[in-house]
Amino acid sequence: MSPLSINKLTVAYQKNPVLKNISFTIPEGNLIGIIGPNGAGKSTLIKAILELIPSIAGEVSIYGKTYKEMRKIVGYVPQRESVDWDFPTNALDVVMMGRYGHLGWIKRPRAKDRQIAMNCLEKVGMEGYAQRQISQLSGGQQQRIFLARALAQDAKIYFMDEPFVGVDAATEKAIITLLNDLKRQGKTVLVVHHDLNTVKEYFDWTILLNVHLIGVGPTEKLFTKENLQKTYGGKLTMLDSNSSPLIIS
Numbered sequence: 001m002s003p004l005s006i007n008k009l010t011v012a013y014q015k016n017p018v019l020k021n022i023s024f025t026i027p028e029g030n031l032i033g034i035i036g037p038n039g040a041g042k043s044t045l046i047k048a049i050l051e052l053i054p055s056i057a058g059e060v061s062i063y064g065k066t067y068k069e070m071r072k073i074v075g076y077v078p079q080r081e082s083v084d085w086d087f088p089t090n091a092l093d094v095v096m097m098g099r100y101g102h103l104g105w106i107k108r109p110r111a112k113d114r115q116i117a118m119n120c121l122e123k124v125g126m127e128g129y130a131q132r133q134i135s136q137l138s139g140g141q142q143q144r145i146f147l148a149r150a151l152a153q154d155a156k157i158y159f160m161d162e163p164f165v166g167v168d169a170a171t172e173k174a175i176i177t178l179l180n181d182l183k184r185q186g187k188t189v190l191v192v193h194h195d196l197n198t199v200k201e202y203f204d205w206t207i208l209l210n211v212h213l214i215g216v217g218p219t220e221k222l223f224t225k226e227n228l229q230k231t232y233g234g235k236l237t238m239l240d241s242n243s244s245p246l247i248i249s
């Protein structure tokens with residue numbers, strides 16, 4: 001069963017549609033890049049899937065069920081700027097938040113959860129910062145903490161909104177290694193990504209988005225000059241909204 005299937009999804013802000021009639025299904029156990037220009041609706045797509053914003057039409061199914069039914073197996077790494085980093089809490093506590101879905105009815109983290117959170121900090125090279133206030137971390141370190149939190153959740157499908165923004169080359173490499181580890185464990189990871197130079201190297205599949213779905217499929221087949229032109233070239237109004245998206249599988 002597909003980890004994510006979307007059927008005729010339309011999303012609008014104040015009645016202006018920013019995603020129109022999006023339908024696609026993705027296979028399990030892949031790294032998938034969500035690619036498109038600024039304002040294409042990439043973050044909106046993730047937020048609509050996670051029901052953080054309402055959709056005006058369409059359905060989303062995660063392993064055949066609604067997000068609400070499946071939310072324990074869905075991990076989310078939001079854009080770093082969308083979070084209040086002045087909130088008084090330390091790095092370990094943020095990572096512990098990833099464990100909340102696993103806690104029993106007493107809802108108190110056990111030593112085991114703490115250990116898992118520490119292991120996840122170690123995986124992102126941040127074990128030395130467990131007690132550090134999150135306001136006192138650099139941007140790249142904050143990004144690593146977010147990833148550690150997602151790892152601690154032990155989800156089956158992950159949505160990451162621009163995890164590479166503002167990180168140095170070493171951190172980017174560390175993140176991509178982690179994503180490949182997740183993939184090896186059979187997890188599915190969708191990543192909003194801006195650097196077209198690394199798309200072929202990083203992602204098995206690609207979703208090309210610009211308000212409409214331009215295409216979805218294996219990167220090596222979909223990621224062509226022509227399709228990129230369709231995604232980035234010209235004005236939005238020049239896109240033929242009736243042309244059907246490229247579905248390659």
Ligand SMILES: Nc1ncnc2c1ncn2[C@@H]1O[C@H](COP(=O)(O)OP(=O)(O)OP(=O)(O)O)[C@@H](O)[C@H]1O
Nearest residue numbers: 013014018036037038039040041042043044045192
């Ligand atoms: N809260 C909001 N209220 C009104 N319009 C919004 C809101 N959030 C986003 N938009 C609009 O929706 C459209 C899609 O935005 P979204 O953030 O999903 O794009 P994106 O593809 O993630 O862009 P970027 O690459 O710049 O991050 C844009 O035109 C944006 O201006």
